[in-house]
Amino acid sequence: MINNPTKTNISSSARLSVAPMMDWTDRHCRYVHRLLSGQALLYTEMVTAPALVRGGAMHLLDYSPQEHPVALQLGGSDPEELAQAARFGADAGYDEINLNCGCPSDRVQSGTFGAVLMKEPSRVAECVAAMREAVDVEVTVKCRIGVDEQDPEGVLPAFLEQIRTAGCERVTIHARKAWLQGLSPKENRDIPPLDYDLVHRMKAAFPEMHISINGGITSLDQARAHLDAGLDGVMIGRAAYHQPTDILAGADPLIYATGQATDPIEVVHKMVPYVERHLVEGGRLHQITRHMLGLFAGRPGARAWRRALSEGAVHEGAGPEVMLQALERVAPLAEA
Template identity: 60%
Template sequence: MSLPRSRRLSVAPMMDWTDRHCRAFHRALTSQALLYTEMVTAPAVIHGDPERLLGFDAVEHPVALQIGGSDPAQLAQAARIGAAYGYDEINLNVGCPSDRVQSGRFGACLMREPELVADCMAAIRETVDIPATVKCRIGVDDQNPAVSLFATVDASAAIGIDTFIVHARKAWLKGLSPKENRDVPPLDYALVRRLKRERPHLNISINGGIASLDEVEAHLNAADGVRLDGVMLGRAAYHEPALLGQADRRIFGQPTADIDAFAALERYRPYMAARLAEGVALPAMTRHMLGLMHGRPGARAFRRILTVEALAPGAGLEVVDRAADAVRDAETRREQAA
C-alpha cells in the first residue's frame, strides 16, 4: 500500500510511549496504519547509539522517524542516517511544547520561524529520497493561528514539501505544562479544514483530541465537502489500542476480519518471544498492552497481572497467558450469570 494511503490513519509520535515494542504491538492490530517513532533529536541520532535509538523490526513498516532540531545541516545528517536504517518517512517536529524542546530552539517554538522550518525541510528533502513531512501546531502563544499555520505550511510547501500533520491546538509555551498543552488550548478543527480547502494540492492530516474511529471517519468523510487526507490518533490509540483492530476494515476498506484483543496477543507473541530471547525484559513490552482489554470484564486483573507478575525474575509469555485467561474467565462468569 502506498504511503499516502497509509496516512489515512496514523498513530502519533508520543514520548516514552511509541517505542519499538509499542509499534510492533500496534502493528499486531493494524497492518495498514502509519506508525511513528518517539521524537529523537538530530544530535542524538548523529552522536548517540543508533541501534538503541533507531533500531526497529521489519514488521513495523510503514513506519516514520520523527526528528527534532533546527539546524538544517544536522537535520539533513540525521535524516540520512534514518533513511539508511530503512524508515519510510522523515518527519520534523514543529509541535512539541516541552521546556527541553524550547531551550533547544525546536518543536513548537519553530512556529515563530516558518522560513527556518522551510530551510530545515529543504535540507532534509535534498538529502533523502523518502518523503519528508512536517508535524506542527496551529500556532504558539499570542500568534493568530489563521496566520501562523498558513505561514508555516506555505513556507515549506514553497520548497516542495506536500505533507503536513496538524495538531489543531495552539501550544502555550508560557504558563502551561506539556501535559496541559495536550488538553487546555481549544481545538480548532475548522482551521485545519480551511487549510485543506484552500490548499487542496497538499496532503493534510488532522491530530488532536480524536478519541474513536467514529471521529476518524467523520474527519475523513465530512459533510462540508472538505476531505482531509488523514487522521492521526494519539492517546486514544495508546490507552485503548483495541480500537486499532477495526481500522483495516473501517478506515482502509480492507476485506478482512477485525483483529480482536486475543488475536492481537497471538499476533504479537512471536515478536515478544524473539525479544525475550534477546534479553529484553517482559515489562518493556507488556507496559504498552495495559489498555488492550479496556471496558471488558477482567480488565483490572489483566492490568494487574501484566504490571506485577511481569516484574518477576525470568517472567515470560506465561504471564501474558495468565492475564488473557483472567479476562476469558471473567467474561465466562458474566455470560453464565446473565
C-alpha cells in the first residue's frame, strides 16, 4: 500500500528537501537518500510536461513507494498541458507537484520554461491555477530571485503575490539571480551572488506562505540557522548529492527531532535487495551505485570505496557483491 502523506505532513517534511537535479535525482538516487533520511522531502529530476502529454513518456514517473514523501517537478509553460501532466503525476501517487521557474539552461529557455518564466509571472499564475484545478495534491513553485537585469527587490515580491493569488502556498526560492545570456547553467549556480537576506524578507512580507531557501547551503548547521531565523524550509542540492551522509544521515534527529542518525554502512546492506531486483529487471549495477559514491565522503577509506565501486560496477554481470567488497575498504563508524 502506498503511503500518501497529508498536506500538513508534506509541509513538515519540507523543512529539509533535496533539490531536483537533472541526471542526478533519479529514482535510484532517491531510494538511497530515503534510506539515509526517513523524513526529508525528495524531488524528481525535472520532467517536462510535453514529454508526458505529447510524448507519452510515462516511464519518467516511475518510482518506488518507499520514496514517499516525494515530489514531481514539472517543466512547462502551457497551463492546459501542465494541468494534464500534473494529473498524471497525482494519479501516479506523487505527494506534490512542483513547477520549475528556476532552471537557466538553454534547453529550457527554448521551451519557454524554467527561469525565463520569472519574466512572465502572470503566465506562471495561470499555470499554477490550472494545475491546482486539476489535482488534489499541493502545487508548489521553485523560482529564482530574478533574471538578467531585473531588480529582485521589486520583481520577487510581485512574482510571489501573483502565484499566491493563484493558490500556491509553498515556494522554494533559489537565492540567486539567473543570467539567461552569458553564463552557463553551472556558472549560474556559482557566480551570481547569493542574497539570503532578501529571501528572509520575503518570509516577513508573506508570513502565510511556506518559504524554503535554496542555494549555496552545504551543511545541516547552515540549514538549522535559516530555520531558526524564521524560514519554513531549506533545500540542499549539490552537497546532498556529493556528501549525502553529511546532509541526510543526521537530518531526522537534527531537523525533525525524531529517530537517530543513520550509519551509511547499514544503507549499503539495505541496498542489496534493491540492487538484486533492479538486476532481475534487466538493469545494470552502475545505474544505482553512481549515486552511492559519496556515501563515505570524509571518512577513512572513502577514496578506496569510490574507486572499487566505480571500477567494479561497470563490468558485465556485476552484482551486489561489488558493493559489499568495496565496503570492506571503509573504516567502521567507531574508527572514523
